[in-house]
Each structure stands twice: as structure tokens, then as C-alpha cells.
Amino acid sequence: MKLPKRIKIGPVVFDIVQEDKLLDEGCNRKLLGQILISDCLIKMEPKQHDNTWRLTLLHEIVHGISVFSGCELSEEQVDRITNLLGAVLLDNPKLVEMWRGKARDD
Numbered sequence: 001m002k003l004p005k006r007i008k009i010g011p012v013v014f015d016i017v018q019e020d021k022l023l024d025e026g027c028n029r030k031l032l033g034q035i036l037i038s039d040c041l042i043k044m045e046p047k048q049h050d051n052t053w054r055l056t057l058l059h060e061i062v063h064g065i066s067v068f069s070g071c072e073l074s075e076e077q078v079d080r081i082t083n084l085l086g087a088v089l090l091d092n093p094k095l096v097e098m099w100r101g102k103a104r105d106d
């Protein structure tokens with residue numbers, strides 16, 4: 001899957017990089033993605049199915065939204081929002097175009 005090189009979340013532009021064998025901060029758990037707010041960086045494990053890539057990137061975006069909105073969502077809340085938002089985007093392919101003003105209706 002071709003990923004964007006950067007993405008803007010709230011006031012910050014994050015670079016998106018691929019990193020093999022991505023681990024959590026304690027190096028105890030394998031990760032598919034990780035957002036580092038202070039480094040303006042999103043790391044993505046490259047060995048993922050295309051469908052997983054989408055959800056992983058959306059998951060990290062929801063983490064970013066959580067931080068910039070001051071909501072401080074738990075990992076479980078981030079997962080729930082990610083899964084539902086991902087489903088809405090997949091089930092309504094014209095939604096993003098409509099949101100951007102490029103399509104009026106189906």
C-alpha cells in the first residue's frame with residue numbers, strides 16, 4: 001500500500017515512516033503502528049495486509065486526535081473509535097469526496 005509521506009493532525013504535521021520489527025517503548029510488545037507526538041512522527045510496521053495498514057494508520061490518527069483534543073482516550077476507546085470510523089469510511093466510499101466538496105450525491 002502506498003502511504004502518504006506525512007499527515008496533518010490538528011496543528012501538527014507528522015512524518016510517516018516504515019520501521020521493521022516495531023516494538024513498544026519497553027521493547028516488550030510488537031506494534032503495527034506508533035505515534036510519537038513530541039517527534040511529530042508516525043511509525044508503521046511494513047509487513048501488514050493492506051486492510052490492516054488502513055486501520056493501523058487510522059488508529060494512530062485517532063491517538064493524535066485524542067491528544068490534541070485533550071480527551072485522553074484509553075487504548076480500548078481508540079480501538080473502538082478506529083474500528084467504527086474505519087467501517088464508516090469503507091462502507092461509504094463517496095463520503096470523503098462529499099466531505100471535500102467533490103461529489104454531491106451517489
Ligand SMILES: [Zn+2]
Pocket residue numbers: 059063075078
Ligand atoms: Zn494504540
